[in-house]
Amino acid sequence: MLRISQTLVDGMVAHARADHPDEACGVIAGPEGSDTPVRLIPMINADRSPTFFRFDPSEQLAVAKQMWDDDEEIVVVYHSHTATEAYPSRTDVSYAAEPQAHYVLVSTAESGREPGPVSVRSYRIVDGTVTEEEIELVADVADVLDPE
C-alpha cells in the first residue's frame, strides 16, 4: 500500500497536466527506510515525448546527490501516460530498477491539460512482476512533523 498526502498526489497530477501531451516524470523522496513520500521532485523528460520518458542523467545525478546528503531515498517514481491507461507498459517494467519504490502512473488521457477526471494508480514492480496496490490518502507529512 502507498500512503501519501493529497498535496503530493495533486502535485503529480498538476505536473502531468502541465506537460501533457508529453509524458511527465519525477520522483518523491523520503527519509531512508521510512516508506514515506515527502519531497516532490518534478524532473525533466529528456525525451520530451508523448510515448516515452527518460530522466536527464545530469539532473538525476544532482537529485541523487541531494538525497544522499539528506539520507533520503526514492519512495515514489512517477510518470504519466497521456493517451493510454495508468498501467505500466512493457517498457516501464523493463526499466523498473527501484525495488523499494512505489511506481505511480498518472493518466491524463481523459482530460488532457484541463481540469477533469485523471487516473492515479500505484504499483510495485519487482523482478519484472507488476502488482497493483492501494493508495491511502494520509495527512500532510509537514502537518504531522510540524503541526500548526
Next chain:
Amino acid sequence: MAVEVRIPTILRTYTGGEKAVSGQGATLAELIDDVEGRHPGLKARIVDATPSATNLRRFVNVYVNDEDVRFSGGLSSPVSDGDVVVVLPAVAGGSR
C-alpha cells in the same frame, strides 16, 4: 585513500547492504574489477561483456566526479584516489 563507489539500492544485495564501497584502480574498468573481487556479481550488473567488446550496460549510468562517463571515455575513464563514482539505474519508460 581509495575511490568511493556509491551503490544504488537495487545492487546493494551484492554489497551486504552497504551504500558505498571503496576500491582501487587507474581506470573505471580496473576499479570495477577490484570491487568485483570483494563483491562478486556486481560487475555483471554494471558492464556488458561480449567476446568482442565490454561496455557499460544500457540501463546503468555511471558518473566519475559528476561526469557521466558515457561522454568521457566510458570504462577507460581514469580514476584516482579520492574520486567519487556514482552508479545509478537509468530511469525511463513509456506508454509503448
